[in-house]
Each structure stands twice: as structure tokens, then as C-alpha cells.
Amino acid sequence: xxxxxxxxxxxxxxxxxxxxxxxxxxxxxxxxxxxxxxxxxxxxxxxxxxxxxxxxxxxxxxxxxxxxxxxxxxxxxxxxxxxxxxxxxxxxxxxxxxxxxxxxxxxxxxxxxxxxxxxxxxxxxxxxxxxxxxxxxxxxxxxxxxxxxxxxxxxxxxxxxxxxxxxxxxxxxxxxxxxxxxxxxxxxxxxxxxxxxxxxxxxxxxxxxxxxxxxxxxxxxxxxxxxxxxxxxxxxxxxxxxxxxxxxxxxxxxxxxxxxxxxxxxxxxxxxxxxxxxxxxxxxxxxxxxxxxxxxxxxxxxxxxxxxxxxxx
Amino acid sequence: xxxxxxxxxxxxxxxxxxxxxxxxxxxxxxxxxxxxxxxxxxxxxxxxxxxxxxxxxxxxxxxxxxxxxxxxxxxxxxxxxxxxxxxxxxxxxxxxxxxxxxxxxxxxxxxxxxxxxxxxxxxxxxxxxxxxxxxxxxxxxxxxxxxxxxxxxxxxxxxxxxxxxxxxxxxxxxxxxxxxxxxxxxxxxxxxxxxxxxxxxxxxxxxxxxxxxxxxxxxxxxxxxxxxxxxxxxxxxxxxxxxxxxxxxxxxxxxxxxxxxxxxxxxxxxxxxxxxxxxxxxxxxxxxxxxxxx
Numbered sequence: 001x002x003x004x005x006x007x008x009x010x011x012x013x014x015x016x017x018x019x020x021x022x023x024x025x026x027x028x029x030x031x032x033x034x035x036x037x038x039x040x041x042x043x044x045x046x047x048x049x050x051x052x053x054x055x056x057x058x059x060x061x062x063x064x065x066x067x068x069x070x071x072x073x074x075x076x077x078x079x080x081x082x083x084x085x086x087x088x089x090x091x092x093x094x095x096x097x098x099x100x101x102x103x104x105x106x107x108x109x110x111x112x113x114x115x116x117x118x119x120x121x122x123x124x125x126x127x128x129x130x131x132x133x134x135x136x137x138x139x140x141x142x143x144x145x146x147x148x149x150x151x152x153x154x155x156x157x158x159x160x161x162x163x164x165x166x167x168x169x170x171x172x173x174x175x176x177x178x179x180x181x182x183x184x185x186x187x188x189x190x191x192x193x194x195x196x197x198x199x200x201x202x203x204x205x206x207x208x209x210x211x212x213x214x215x216x217x218x219x220x221x222x223x224x225x226x227x228x229x230x231x232x233x234x235x236x237x238x239x240x241x242x243x244x245x246x247x248x249x250x251x252x253x254x255x256x257x258x259x260x261x262x263x264x265x266x267x268x269x270x271x272x273x274x275x276x277x278x279x280x281x282x283x284x285x286x287x288x289x290x291x292x293x294x295x296x297x298x299x300x301x302x303x304x305x306x307x308x309x310x311x312x313x
Numbered sequence: 314x315x316x317x318x319x320x321x322x323x324x325x326x327x328x329x330x331x332x333x334x335x336x337x338x339x340x341x342x343x344x345x346x347x348x349x350x351x352x353x354x355x356x357x358x359x360x361x362x363x364x365x366x367x368x369x370x371x372x373x374x375x376x377x378x379x380x381x382x383x384x385x386x387x388x389x390x391x392x393x394x395x396x397x398x399x400x401x402x403x404x405x406x407x408x409x410x411x412x413x414x415x416x417x418x419x420x421x422x423x424x425x426x427x428x429x430x431x432x433x434x435x436x437x438x439x440x441x442x443x444x445x446x447x448x449x450x451x452x453x454x455x456x457x458x459x460x461x462x463x464x465x466x467x468x469x470x471x472x473x474x475x476x477x478x479x480x481x482x483x484x485x486x487x488x489x490x491x492x493x494x495x496x497x498x499x500x501x502x503x504x505x506x507x508x509x510x511x512x513x514x515x516x517x518x519x520x521x522x523x524x525x526x527x528x529x530x531x532x533x534x535x536x537x538x539x540x541x542x543x544x545x546x547x548x549x550x551x552x553x554x555x556x557x558x559x560x561x562x563x564x565x566x567x568x569x570x571x572x573x574x575x576x577x578x579x580x581x582x583x584x585x586x587x588x589x590x591x592x593x594x595x596x597x598x599x600x601x602x603x604x605x606x607x
Contacts, residue, residue, distance in 0.1 A: 031511045032420030039411035040426070042481035045452075047433060050445040057444055064447060112334060118327045128593060129335045132342060135589040135596070137540040139558040140578045144345050147571055154344060157360050188338070193600055200601035241435070242603075249439045252542050256562055270439045277443035278547045286443040294440040301435055 051294075058288040064281035077288035087289065089264045090272040093179060097268065098247035098300075100180075105187045106194060106239050113198035127199075131192040138189060142256035145185040146172065149257075172258050175265040182253050182266060190246070194239050201235030202228070241301050248297055269293045340366060342582075349376050349576040356571055376576035383567060386577065388553060389560035394584075396475050396556060397538035403480045404534045405527060411481075412489030413515045417501060427490070433483040439543070446547050449474050474548045475556065479538060485530045488602065492526035493519055528592070529599040539585055557581040 058078070061071045081087050116127055133141060148154040149171035159167040171181040209227045218226070251270040254260055260267035260275065267275075269289060277286020343366050348356045350372045359365045380386050414420065415427050449468040456463050468474040500522075501514045509517070520527075542558040549555055555563070564577050589596050 028418040028511070029420040032414040032418035032423060035410040035414035035418070035511075035515070036420075036426065038407045039481040039486060042407065042477065043430075043433075043483070046445065046478035046481070047436075047441070047483075050441040050448050051436065053444040053448055054441045057447065062447060064450060115327055115330055115334070118324070120324060120327065122331075126331050126335055127597070128590070130338050131597065132586065132589070133338055134600075135536065135585050136342065136582050137542075137558055137561075137585070139540070139542050139561050140345075140582050143561060143565055143574060143578055144341060147574070148341060148344070152357060152360065154341075154360055154365060157365075160361070188341075192338070196597055196600045197603065245435065245437055249437045251439060255542075255546075256565075273439075273443055274543070274547070278446065283443060283447040290440050290443050294436070297435070297437060297440065 054287050054290050054294065057284050058291050060284050062284040062287070064278070064283050073284070077285050080285065081288055081292065086264055086267060086272060087269075090260075090267040090269050091292075093264075093266060094248055094250060094268045094270075097179065097183060097186075097250055098244055100183050101186060101247040102240060102243050104183070105191055105243050106236075108187060109191045109194035109239070110198050112191065112195040113202055116195065116199055117202050127196075130195060133189045134192040136189070138252045139256055141185065141189045142253045145181075145188075146257045149181055173262050175262050178258055178262060178266045182250075182257060186247075186250075186253060190243075194243065197239055198232070198235060201232045205231040237305060240304055244300055244304060245297055248293070248300070269296070345575050345582075346579050348572060349579045350374070351376075351572060353570065353572050356575075376570075376572040377580065379570070379573045380564070380577045380580065383573065384560060384564050384577075385552065386560065386580065389555055389557045390581070390584075392472075392554060393539055393556040393558075393581075396472065397535050400476050400479050400538045401531050401534045403476070404482055404485055405530060407480055408482055408485035408530065409489045409520065409523070409526075410515065412486045412493055413511075413519060415486070416490050416493035417498075417514075417519070418511060430483045430486050434487065442543060442547070445478065449478070449548065469548050470551050470554060472554060475541070475545055475554075478544075479534075479541075482534065484603075485534065488530055488533075489523070489526050492523055496522050525595075525598070528595040529602050532592070532596055532599045533603070535588075536585070 059072060059074060061068065061073050061076075112130060116123055116130075150156075151168050151170045155171065156167040156169060159169075169177060171177045205228060209231075210223060213223050213227060249270055250268045251274065254266050254268055254271045255274070258266045260271055270293065273286045273289040273293065276282050276289065347366055347368050350368055351359070352371055352373075352375070355370045356365075359367075359370065364370070415423055415430075446469075451466065452468045454465050454468060454471075454473070456465060496519055500518050504514045504518050540558060541556065542562075545556050545559045546562075549559065558581070561577060561581060565574055
């Protein structure tokens, strides 16, 4: 991305001369570079360089504040990763989180979109309500749910009311319930976002298809199976990829609600990268973890894109 | 296409499902707001009944007063407001200019830059956040004191480190680019015949026609800026520079006084909620826009 240092050149009023086309072409090149330059410089500084650094630093001994000079250490950081039980636990938790969140959230969002797609009074009001958690910060949502998940909190009291039994689950302090509790809350917070995207997809399906199907006597299930589902092909890919990437990036909920505990039961890859890279200031090791995360995101979005494409081909 | 509710039984089932979901989404937030008005003893006393969602009993704004006594909450709010607004304003300028150059001007490397911009869309911030912390701690900055210029090293603990990394945004460039592509080129041709330069065409022809793209980009920049957590958590230590979300978790660690915590949470949610309710259509269209070209 080149940076143009030339001063702003005001383009002279176009005169009908023979060289006009050429001059305009030339002016375009300069103006073009000039207009792209601010975004270009910033993207290089804050995207290209740090991504490249992430690769480079993983092979060094970099620390956030260090008196020692930067040294190349080969694959040491990766060797350390292989022997780090917290890393493997974090990776397993992250994959488990994604494996549950992706179908649960996209499925629930589709269900909500179908509910919103029935023409009835009050649709806008309901859509607004479902969307409010999306505009609420995940930090606020995490604090609120941390309160609700307490043994004497709202969740247990609602369960008590529903089942008739006194429930005293300490959701976030039990290794078997902590991660599922965070999964549930994460779906609750983000599902409205994907509902809107599904809904936009649903509205691109032509009405005539449903009318024709109705005339042919197709039932509701058949209409969904043969009209709605195929019609949502590109929406589906988008939703699956975005939810997967967001799920793999899980950090804030963990940081606010459990701090990775109990016994690393909720530690995730990004959470561990932050713990190592920021709290312990080991930039190099954190870069190695980030690199694994980067490859994971890349691989999964490529696989998902391919699978979705093939199935529909 | 909306399926019109045909049978009354279907309509009743749909309505029931809608109401159930509405309760699921609304009640936790209602609980937050209601609890922010009660003393802790009442919050826990009411949890076992429907009173948990009703502003009844010993209602007051004491928790809110408590928030301002405990932390500089007003400062946190102003910090976040300033950071978010500056990020939005600079982002609109920088990204729309880049998109204009990509959409309207032919220049060497234009195609390549566009495909690079699109390729960056799938890379989440978390993959390079940690190297970025290291990188910004090494960046230089020029300070002007009257006539004296001094170089300093390190961007940690500043406002600029909370703004500048988020100004240029590939997705904003892409949104502006697709919108500009839909504006007829005859309009710029006409302006060129009248002698307008490219900057002028950008400023007076294309941008004034791009209201919807501006709204979408503003919303999609403002929300993450207001809600940002991971980044300021790592790069800001000084209390005076702290944004609201980091302030929230900090507040939470100071003392466990749930009424006040709920008050703080309500306080930092209301501005965004207000914006959302006022510009609902634009919000929903922005989100829908993200999914248009998967």
C-alpha cells in the first residue's frame, strides 16, 4: 500500500483537448492513492503489521517489558504449547463451546426468524424485544447473569417455580455446569442478531413459490424443506461462519464470569492467550497461542465454506 | 416472504411462542433495571417471587448515588462517549474516502487493494490483539509543547491507543464501496463536465447520497467502540482514561454490592438502548446488511 506524498492537486476544469483523457487518467492515479492513503496507513499499522508480528514473535523470546534483547528461539514456544495442559484444556473447552453454540444459536435464531415471518400484529414489538440483548454489552450481560447464576439467584428461583423443587445449583462454581451456563447465556445474548440475518434471507424468497406449492397441495413441512431451506443457502453459510468465529473467540464472558475457573473448566484459547500474554507479559508465548487460534479460525471457516457449498451443489 | 397466518390454531401457537420468547429476553434485563432501584436486602427477598420484576417496595435512586460515590462513573461515561464518537467520525472520513477511490478511480493496485480488504474480513481481532499490545508499546509519538517537539515511545495508557487502531475498518470500506457502486456514475460524469475535481465529487455528489451507508457504518462502529473491553483492559491502566466497560468489571471487583452493580450496568446500557430505540430501523438494517453478501 503506497503512500502518496504529493500535495493535493486540484483538477483543472476539463477542457475539450486531445490530451484530456490521458491527463484525467493520471490525475485519477494520484487522487486515488491520496484518498486511500489514510486508511491504508492505518490498516498497515494496526492490521498487517500486528498479524505479521504475531507470526514473527512466536519464534522469539519477546516479553511486553523486557531488559533482554529480542532473540530467535526457534520452535521453543510451540514445544512448550504441546506440554502445556492448560492450553489443551482451553482448546478443548473452546471447541466444545463452538460445537454446542453453532447449532444451538443458528437453530434458535432460525426458529425466531420463522416466528417473526408470520404476518401478525405486534411483530415489530417482538422483534425489538428479542433484539435488545444484542445491543446490550456482553460485559453487562455477563455481570447480570453472574448475579442470576448465584446459588440464591434468579435462575435457581425460576427453576424452583417451574419444577416445584428447591434448586441450589452453584452454576458458575461447578466444573460440570460452568461452561453450559455460559453457553446458554451467550446464545441468549447473540441470538437476536442472527434472527435478523435469517429474516433478511427469508424475505428474499419469492412469495410465488409458496403460492405455487400451496396450489400443489404441499404441506408446511414440505414448503420449508423444498422452498425455504434451499432459499437460505447463502444466508446459512454466512451465519455458520460468523457464529463459529465468534464462538472460537470467546473471552469476555469468561473474564467477567469465571476467570477461567473452576479448575480451568472454562478457560478458552483467547482467555489463555490474554492470561499469558498480558497478565504474565509473555508476548512470544501468547503469540504462539494466537497463531494456533488464527489457524483454527482459518481452517474451520474454509472447511465450513466448502462443506456448505458442496452439499448444495 | 411472510407466510400469512392461516389457521387460527397456528396463529395462537405462534403468539404463545412469541410471548414465551419475549419473557425469556425481557425478564433478565427488567430484573436488572428493577434491582438497581432496590436495596440489596429487598433484591434477595424478592427473588423468589414475581416482585423481582416489579419496582415495588423500598424504591430509590440510592444505588445510583452510590455508584458515583465509589468510582468516577461520569468520567468513564465521557471517556467512552468521546472515544466512540471520535472513532465513528474519523472512521467515516477515512473509510469512505478509501471506498470512493476504490469505486470511482482507476489507479495502480486498486483491484489488489480491494481484494486484500475483503480478505481481511474473516480475521478476528483476538488473533492479533496480543502482538498488537507489544507493537503499540513500541510506537513513537510526537508531542508538541508550544514550539518544542518531543518524541516519546509507547502508546500504552492514552486515548489515541483506544481510537486509532479502530479507525480504518475493512468492513466499513466494503459497505461504503458496495453502496457507492449503486450510485449512478452519470452523476459524477455530469459534475466532471461542470469542472468538479474528484474530492469535490466525493464531498458534494457521492457522500450526500449515501445516508443509509453512513447510518450503517456509524452504528457498526459505535457499538463495538462503546462496548470494547478486551483491548482497553490490556492497554489502559490509569483510572482517568478508563472506558465504561472496563470500569464495570473494575467496579465489580471493588465491592459486591449488587444493587449498585445493577445501577452501574443500567447506567452504561441506557445510552445505547436509547439510541437503539430511537433508530431501530437503521439498527436492524445495519445488521441485515452484514449478512447480505456472505
